[in-house]
Amino acid sequence: MMRKDRPTEMRALLTIVGFLLACVAHAQPTVALVLTGGGARGISQIGVLKELEKAGIVPDIIVGSSFGAIVGGLYAAGYTPTQIDSIFHTIDWDDVTSFSSDTQRESLFYSQKQENDRSLVTFRFRNLDFVPPTAIGGSARFSELLQEVLWQSPYNSVTNFDSLVCTFRAVATDLGTGQPVSLKSGNLATAMRASATFPLRYAPVRWNTDTVLVDGGLVANIPIDAAIALKPDIIILVNTTSDYATISSLTTPWAVADQALTAAMKQRDSEHVKLADFVLEPDLGSTGTFDFNDIDILIRAGEMEGARMAAQIKARLKPTSGAMEAGAAQYFIKSVVVHSTFGADTMALVKERITDMIGRDWSPQFKRYHQPRFNESLHRSGHALAFVRSMGYDGPSQTLTIDVDLGIPTLLTFDRLEELRRSDIEREVSFKNGKEVKQADLERTWQNMHASDVLQNADVMVSRNADSGVRITMRAEDRGNQTIRIGARIDNERYTQGSVDIIHENLFSTGIRVAVRGILSQRIGQISASLELPRIGGTLWTASLRGYSSFRDVWIYQDEAGRPATEPMPQRIDEYSEDRYGFRLSAGRQLERNGVLLGEFRYEQQRYRDLTADADPSFQPLATLRAVARWDDRDQTDFASRGRTIDLTAESSILSLSNSLSFTKFTAAASAVVDLGSVVLTPGASIGAADRTLPSPELFSLGGQDMFFGWREDQQRGRQIVVGNVDARIKLPLRIFFDSYVSLRYDIGAIWENPENIRIGDMNHGLGLTVGIDTPVGPARFSVGRSFFFLDDPAAIGWGPVLLYFAIGARL
Template sequence: MCSCRIFRLYWFFFRIRNKIMNILFKHISNILFEIENIFPVPKKVNNIHSKNDFKYKNIHKKNPIINSTHITPLLIIISLFISHYPVECKQNDYRDKFYEIINSKNEKIKFNDSENSTFILNDFNQWRPKVALALSGGGSRGFTQIGILKTFEKENIPIDYIVGTSIGAVVAGMYAVGYSPFEMDSIIRNTNWNDISAIADEENRSDYFLDQKLIRDRSLLTLRFKEFRFVVPEAISVGNKFNAFLQRLIWNGVYHDNGNFNSLRIPFKAVTTDLISGETKLLNSGSLINAIKASSSIPLRYTPVRIDSMILVDGGLMANIPVKALNEFNPEIKVAVNTVSPLLKYDELDKPWNIADQVVSILMKKFSDSASIDADIYLQPDLGDHKNTDFNNLDSLINIGEIYSKQFCNQIKNKYVKILEQKINQKLSSLIKNINAIQINGFYTPDSLLLQNLNGNNPFDNSKFISILANIVTKDIYQSVIFKKLPNNSLQINAIQYDKIKKIKIFDASSSLTNISFIDINELFSDSLLNYKNFIKISESILKKLRKAGFSFSEISDVNYDYGSSELQYIITTLKIKSIKIEGAENYNFLVKRELNFSEGHTASADNLVDSWENINSLDFISNVEMNLQKDSNDSCLNVTIKVKDIGDQTIRLGLRVDNERFSQLGIDLIQENFNNLGTRLALRYSGGLRNQSVNLKAENTRIFNTFLTSALSLYYNNINKYIYQNVITSNRNKFDKKRIGETIEEQHGASVMLGSQIERKGTLSGTLRYENFRNWNDTNEIKPHFKSFATIKISTIFDTEDRTDFAVEGSLIDMSLESSLFSTKDKISFSKVYFHYHSNNSLGNHTFKPSVSFGFADITTPITEFYSIGGQDLFFGMREDEIRGRQIALASLEYRYKLPFTIFFDTYSSLRYDIGYVWENFETIKISNLQHGLGGILAFDTPVGPAKFSIGRSFFFLKNPNAVSWGPVFGYFSIGLKL
């Protein structure tokens, strides 16, 4: 049971008492107003209030009844009795409570007018003209719509309903859950949209444990099977990064839909296309996140969204400018924004995917042409040739929308005022017919003067009167305006002003809010009128402060107003998780629950929910994870339903690499995930080419049961050929050459057992027992030597926070280990070695600096198969792979990488790297003078088959007596594909 239940029970009995008082109040109020009709001049009585014992606050109400100086003492006594009646509020939506607060005052104003000579004008926000906005698709071009919303908000143009297609659904959804256009502007500018929209890296590397990272880093293509049947992917990408971004935004929004999009700040509909029926579908209930995903799910690129019997994709296929969808709201003004991309030009139709896109665009254009006719106001900003896939310079798009939309503001306002005047005229037509003057009471001076000036006109100017009234009610500074036609054909107009809020008080019903101060809200809104606009501003300010403090699911459960002290009182309830239900994959329930960062009874937060969602997605055999939150109808709690899709736990992962050292290489992983329904992974891996082969059979647990312990059992075989090089002294002491003098072959097979602990999802601390048989020989040997063996124990830690394997822009890697012989084998080989490596990525814009340092030491008995080595494109410029080998290593480098502002087919990078280091055979031979230097440059491309790197480099070292520099030959390198 949630902590707020006791409070709810108490509040329930309190409401029963209020209901009884409400009935009594209505009857007495009618009697009072019958008496009031005798007197023409309304005045307010003094504040009269009583205290009601309430757990959090004594609730005071004043009787704002219109009265006269001639009311008898008896009526005053009656009004004292009525003042005990407190404001009653519903529990469903705090916005309804505003009208209940106001109506508790208005309900005391009753008319018994058989001649229809009296009318009260109030609740302006409910009957004013309604404006509906339709936002089109258009990819990145759609962010122009944020600029348009900024202008509308600056110009006080209300948006009452909103519909969006594709990117328009994203913008509309953000606006509907309570983000202001200025907040949306900041979010869009500070989001890496190229990363979110990328197909190749659709997951964050940081979401995976180290063993998962290693598997994914070497995989180019993944073929998935379920019960040995191939699973055909529905699309190129699931869109996990976009989904995570969307969920965090929605759950941190001011308003939560709770399954009904009409309960958002602005009623919202997402436009989608159903592949089953071939029809446009408007989603206004269910999961808001799914609705936005469905509307923006581009066929083939992103997985479609399945809801009930529908398969939903991008709504732009049939309604890219969804003006007709606005008709369901029945608004008075329909505004449409078109940011759709124009058709491609002749010279752009040179690629098959461009042609396919053009065909779809032509079909979409057919449905979109009528939008300009159906809309009352049609906005189509000129975005030039900005492509819908270009997410650069988004700030300029927003600025274009902001500037362009200014020219339409007066047009919208004029139409709005015209309809408003028609509505007022319709309401007052019978009262203002044949009037010759007006009597004014209760208005602020400027408004009073405007109305009073009409009395000088003969005949009375009804149209100007309606125009002035429209202007007055639009400001919403009067709670009610009461019109009464008098027998002499004059019109008496009495205005009741809104109360001014003196104080705002906030009560924590769940006792969850700590260290949150609302003093600034009090200061900001003190002396504000208690009208709807200010009420919403205050309420949203409270909720935004709570969201910022991490209380994503704290809500306003009740609002009261003390008319005696002019105190606005909020009761805040923080929702806790009542139940967790998992649907879709019974075999994986244990693994799914294990990945949750929350549990029943805990306070819900967007960060924990999104982190848990990302954790579940990191399970390689689960996809299309949905996390639906439903508020419990009886408690202030959340029921969490997690829906998952089993996409098959058998995979074949393929990797490929071609380079100048080992030519073509292939990597194949055959993997069975979740072997025993406890998360065990069985994997058989082969990698290699003509000069190296490796086979590994492994059983590993990323996590053992509910702990963060990890384990692995491995059987392996390695065979690798390594060239032997020698420096050649030339006649020019400023130059040296290199010569390949032979080749060594190393063969190893053995077994290892690892037990360790995960360090969050960033690394591991582990101990490994290894037993290995090895041998090595030169290519000149006619007879292969016998195998020798050793047994070691290794303590190691790896800490990997890089955001990408290649072209990382942030994060670092630490790899350190200590290995020593465990016991002496029959070959009496015993050795110890220690190793440390560190590199980091530090970026500023497109510039990245990558410092790196490595060192290692081993004793003299260490066999050659355990030697350290340097050389090659990635390790030391000016040397060939494994050119220098030994038992001691010291190496450092500094790389500068720049991402070019243009692409050569793919994202293009240029790099410079300086290396310094050496490898010595024994510790006693270490000399600083032996250090060699390397310098080289790289041109690299981020291709779909992995990084393609082309580089040249040269090594050198310093001479003494006399001082000089000796340069080695210039080497060229290339590599295409992933590291295997």
């Protein structure tokens, strides 16, 4: 038996020896490409990569610092320079660099949306110790951008940076020691973010329990030392670091911070530049660190510099580094065999890749080029984590054998820092162990963790097992279990308003949430306390008990006597207050993260009090049962570009607990945001109906900047209501300090005292123009509106007065 197999063994040995001799014969110098920081200026590095590849110069090593780590990391993950170009063109850089809240509203539960929408400032505490913020803005949008792009990359499950398309190092600054750190393993997206985490703008990255990292540019803006440590033969430096900005351009805090950092970085830059064999410096003029407006110009500048230097670099490479030239090709590929458990070789895109491989020559560089392309075909075929586990060539049969792993998660691990339970992370997971995972599942899990009230610095890392499948590690730390949220608003109806929410999360590790809320202004006030179970047993079932006391002042309007029917002039004639105190007990189920179905019992004492009367009426008891269905998946409340809202309620009083008061009340409201490109349309409608026995504190109201232009808030009140509107909004090309908008809204509606009064001819109309500014203190909206209506006898159009409105801050 041994003699029978000896020829086969000999052929295999000769194949290996021949391959090794081919490699030696075509030994080439190892090339390291060093990519510096420079913010937006670093985009020009894409152009340099394009031209180097075009000339057959492919780096064996990439070392990147700050923005260079982003460009270099994407390249090492298997993206081509052309693909990186396309990725950068699809990014909304204004959004990534914005200082506004970076929590994705769609990833929040319905109750979280309400809290977030009304919060201006949030203070966090851990066991009553204040947890200070580590940055002006959050890092979630930046992190999510990098993570999503890398989950789509050919090497989305590689955590050893030596096993990427080329060896890669991301250089960051260790805040504990002040020294540069060359990251060589871990979550690639997190490593890239750590290297590019601009201090104060983005929160530092907690790499492990002992290491906190920020921008590598602080101590190694030109990370040539990290490249030298890898012992390359040739070092190519692409220097895109910033020059000093002019004094006149230092008009923002981040511009001043960037100038200060530039001054610190420049001290050693000149020394590091001298250590490179080739230095490429694209002509970027006065482009600033945060100037992402001219991506094409920046890439073109890099292409010009790359083309200028390519011939000089190529002359040093004998043979050309990394080039797939005919001389290096030794073995013809006659057939390709794919081993997989899911029929990978039957997929159309994989078949195309196999066809492309057949007829080519196996060479030392074949795997480098074709393996990421093969992985990409698997991902585009719907298998997000599938990958080539091995690729080998058999000389005697001229066969290329590819072993494909589907990337099934065989192990979920939870890396918890500080006082976290496994269940705090586990309940946010959107996939199951042992089942194939889609990219959407990973993204949803990541978003869920970042939207959690108890987690921060969340991370999701996919890594390959030694034998088969992948391991998915969820990592997070405690956000702090106490929160104080402050809200503020000023408008022309309710004047100055303030609110505070004091919240204790996860009381005694039971999942119970305790909250106290207060609102105070001249015309509205509320104090409430609640016990909540947001997710009973980690499920989507929820329950809450809330006790409250509140008042709300309501102006009473009447048209001025003696005026023409076509020119009404409403006047305030009285003011009432809706006073109530009681409790609400609710339970139900959350609909994914954007909606809720609830059943609610309400018991309260209420009264409708004339503020000008000498004596106050007594409180009357009221008990009701209510069914609620709500949905809100808008990306934001005031300047939404997508999403819809639905609000349905049905409520009936309990006769025995309501002093013999019996009524039934229904409401339905819906709106949708339609993005037409340059214009965003938001049509909406709402209706409400109730018995004639509906008490005054429960009446519907019509009017105001948000509801009906040309009328004041609460100008009309009744028991039946119909309202429809269409809003058309455009974003102004010029910012009024912040993102600015102009919108035109048409309203149609009416309100009636009792059902028998309903007439279609009673419909009123409103038109209004609004200038909106998305400020850090909330939306600022300034409007002018006017109502009109049609008269039958005689036929005429009546016009209400022109009214001005303003509101600054979120609705409380």
